[in-house]
Amino acid sequence: MSTQRPTMKDVAARSGVALKTVSRVVNGEPGVTQATADRVLAAIAELGFRRNESARLLRTGQTATLAFIAGQVADPDQAALYRGLEEVAREQGFLLYSGSTDDDEDREERLALALCARRVDGLVIVPTAGDHGYLAAEIQAGVATVFALRPPEPAGLGDVVVADEPGGAKQAVAHLIAHGHRRIGYLGQPGGPDPQDTLAAYRSRRLALGYAEAMAAAGLPADERWLSLTPGTVPGAGVTAVFCGGKAHTAQALHALAAAGQGADAAHPGRVAVIGFGDFELAGLVPPGITVVSYDPARIGRTAGELLPRRLAGDRGPPRLAELPVTLIPRGSAEFPPPD
């Protein structure tokens, strides 16, 4: 069916030299007459020979391959993370496998093990909520592994790169306080130990921590209801500002407040200030411009990629944790004092 690809053996036969000589020419090794090299080169051109890199790598014992396992590669944050990782991979000469788990524990395991069976050199993985013990043997066997956006279970399995969610929450709350707000709510994932412990829930928990700490540090009361707002209770909660623990929550809060006539733009007298965690496309276009605390997913990817080489070089030191800083982007929805 498919035209057979010519091999070095074919090139050798055609140019009347030994296999090894072809190898020398292909690799640009010294010690080949110009005349011989020319003959080999001619045969290569005539046959359309291209070296099979997979075969070379098998012999070499490496694969020059990294893998990225996302929850959803199409999620904007994880896609950006991918890009950061891709950059590092390219610079270092790695090709990149990728795949999505859809937050399915079993699918993650199948995918990760399939990739390890291909002998990828490194693995960057956005872990599902499940157990990652299955990776211990692979890590032990030398697969450089970094967990991104959240730590694995059990923790300590490998290096971790996350955003500094607690710090981000503190920044957001401090920003609101600086604008005169005192009754500040937090809209996150419904609390409690969640069997469906998603990435968003993990992040939400960390943000709630930072929120509570910032309120306490400012000597502000943190009404229990403020800590467990839902989209429906935001308008009636009596808060003058709300911090939203994720893009979805930000959108929900904006919807609910707009419907209740408490949207963050000047048209609404009882307007509630809104600040979200995580930047999103067009955040600047939704009136009056949505202020966010933004982390840099591409940087998380780059950092993850940069942790790999040391491990590949044989570093078996204890797992590292990188908490990357976040930035507040004021756009209007949080830069006004409370109504009273």
Add this chain to the structure above:
Amino acid sequence: MSTQRPTMKDVAARSGVALKTVSRVVNGEPGVTQATADRVLAAIAELGFRRNESARLLRTGQTATLAFIAGQVADPDQAALYRGLEEVAREQGFLLYSGSTDDDEDREERLALALCARRVDGLVIVPTAGDHGYLAAEIQAGVATVFALRPPEPAGLGDVVVADEPGGAKQAVAHLIAHGHRRIGYLGQPGGPDPQDTLAAYRSRRLALGYAEAMAAAGLPADERWLSLTPGTVPGAGVTAVFCGGKAHTAQALHALAAAGQGADAAHPGRVAVIGFGDFELAGLVPPGITVVSYDPARIGRTAGELLPRRLAGDRGPPRLAELPVTLIPRGSAEFPPPD
């Protein structure tokens, strides 16, 4: 440095059988005593053996690997396309490489050839504006190749899957006409042969075609200025509706119109209807809800993936072109009559 991975040879030695017997057990082939199998299995467990899939595939002559080459994997549309492709890949047992060209012709070639050197079975590629002749030999050699979102140069190099942009433009214009609009403008990429012929420019050209055709079909005059609107000229062009040829253009038009007091919501008396090509996150949240003609990038990816197997099976028929249908999603910004 890294703990050596045990091989089948090690397992064979440990269990006192021949290599071939280990292979039989690992592959679940019949004709092995339970006792022998148990001994082998025990050795596998003790050694923590996992078959090297790359080695197996080398011998088999396949790689069970596909590659996706995007302009930007992080672009929301291309990320969705990736997901569609990933689904098909998973179903068919392929692992997936991916990479971004950043619309750089040379980078595309380097990446594609590196992937072919790894002997990927198939390639789905969002082509840059450059020449793709370098792929002819690879396609000839059996690499199943599909171009997505736009055709390659020269055309006819391989199968193509694109959105039906002309059809989408016609739908959009017809929608506006049905709501009473007659002076309809088109905001796209600046016309003319563009040396920097981006994906957006290609799409924009196809949309302009559909726009012109729809106007002509309805017997409506298409003022030349209406066909070459820029963000700055939209408010003063005297049109009552504008069709935008991409997410960026839609955002620009919304900005310009809002600033000129001609935004698409009821608060503006001289409001201009807006309809965009390509859906975006929160299109429903930007008041009054942005009507779009939406194509389904995930479906493009799936379709591309589904074209691969036939080629892998040896089909050398002429290149196929799939133009996938688009859908109009009314959200408010285009569902009102012109002011007069």
Add this chain to the structure above:
DNA sequence: CTGAAAGCGCTTACAG
């Protein structure tokens, strides 16, 4: 300067 042999980790085709 050039090449014959062995090997990467596995499977295929044959023997016993």
Add this chain to the structure above:
DNA sequence: CTGAAAGCGCTTACAG
């Protein structure tokens, strides 16, 4: 039921 040999396409280590 079990195994010894050859081979996938390349490189490594040694000879000449």
